[in-house]
Amino acid sequence: MLSTLPIMGGTGFLVTLDIALRGGAIALLLIVAIATLRRGRGRPAAWLGALLAVGAAAYMICSSPGPHGDPPLWFAPVLVLCTGNAAVFWLFARALFDDSFQLKPWHALVWLGLAVWPVAHLFGAGITTHWLVGVAVRVAVIVLAVLALVQTVRGWGSDLVEGRRRLRLFILIAVALHIAVTVTVELAFGHDHVPMGLHVLNSAALAAIAAIIAVLLLQADLDSVLPAPAVAEAVAPGAAPAEDEPVDPGLLATLERLMAVDRLYRQEGLTIGVLAGKLGLPEYRLRRAINRGLGYRNFNEYLNRHRLADAKQALADPSQAEVPILTIALDSGFQSLGPFNRAFKTDTGVTPTEYRRTATGRNGA
Structure with a gap:
């Protein structure tokens, strides 16, 4: 997954074409990063998307063909962006496709755990040269990519935002195919023995993905695709x-x-x-x-708005004071108590028991 700074070797049309495709893809990805930041208005999904584009540009450099030597120290930021991009991809998928997602400090630790490895290796830290560490990093990269794809698929059926549904399909196809082809080629030929023609095809595929993203971004209404910021400008559910x-x-x-x-x-x-x-x-x-x-x-959000209103009415009804909360949850349309409690607490800030106690003036549940 990770290579050190490549030294471009060989001559000929394929090498020149590979360099041109990589250069074009890098330029497009940097344009995507700048445009996303400018149009994203500070949303977490926007700056994560911009960081993902910059990391993909770094990958275009890190994955270049040629003999691999020890890179200079100034190349460390490129290695950090390249290796940490798996964590950024996972966080981007969560921020884009889960409207309730919030970044936490431990998310940064996941990124840091990947990004530190190439830098430590560059500075000669002994443990980073152990083959188990290299395997662990590569496994972590694959796991994060799979988690990002799972997040892309999860909630697809209930997603009501048309542009975001199309983006899910594009990400799923593009990333899944690229991972499958890359892993297959490296297993078949070995990382250092991939034919130049396949490198060119890889560069062409990445350049095409970057071009499609750039076109989609120019046409997309980011305000509708990206989750609304948690400020007063956000559109409240039920208001078009x-x-x-x-x-x-x-x-x-x-x-x-x-x-x-x-x-x-x-x-x-x-x-x-x-x-x-x-x-x-x-x-x-x-x-x-x-x-x-x-x-x-989200369709589930739409249903839960009605279900919660139904449950609140039942919990505030003195004639239903002895009805178990589980029964009220099931009668309102929830499938189990756990999701009901979480949705209720998110909506009201209190538990169903506390809400009932306050609404009915009772001292017990």
Whole structure:
């Protein structure tokens, strides 16, 4: 996964083409990084995406073909960016595809654990030369890449943001294919004996990915794709963004009736596909209505808003004071107590027991 500073060797058209493709990809990735930072307005997903692009540019340098010697000390930042990019990719996927994700100090330690290794190796730390350490780092890189892909797939079905759903598919295909091909080639030929033609194909693939990302970024509405910052400008659930195109008010009224009157959110196994079938609509139209018409970014968030309102009403009802909280959770549409407690605490800041005690004036649960 990680190589030291390459010394370009050999001559000919393939070497020149490889250098040109890598140079073009690096330029595109740096443009992507700058554009993401400028348009991301300080969102964690934006600066993580910019750091990911810079790390990918560093990888284009680190993975260059040629005999591998010991790099100079000034090359240490490039090695850090290259090796730590697996952790950045994982964090970027979490920040982009999980609206509730928040960066924690230990996330930085994951990145640091990867980034320190090449620097320590560069400065001659003895333990870094042990083969077990090298294996551990490579395994960590693979695990983080897999976790990022899992995060990309998780929640795909309930994601209501069209641009973000397309981005999930692109990341899944591009990254999965690149990892599979890279690992297969290195296992077949060995890292230092990969034919120059395959290096050129790798460079061309990475340049194409960088170009696609650059085009998508120029066309994308980042305000809709990136999770909203946790400040006053964020759009509250249930309030449609002002700049979104109008949605059929009749469809919104039907959705409101199904939730408020029929309480369809209580139905077990309710998915956006099932709901679209009941309405006789394509899924994309229903996704667009809930996202653009009601301001929700995730279908489960939309359902849980109704489920929590139902549970709050039951918990505040004196006639249901003896009903177990588990029963209320299940009756509201939650599948188990754990997810209900977490969603309730996130929404209200208190546990269901505390909420019931306050709402009914009781001294016990």
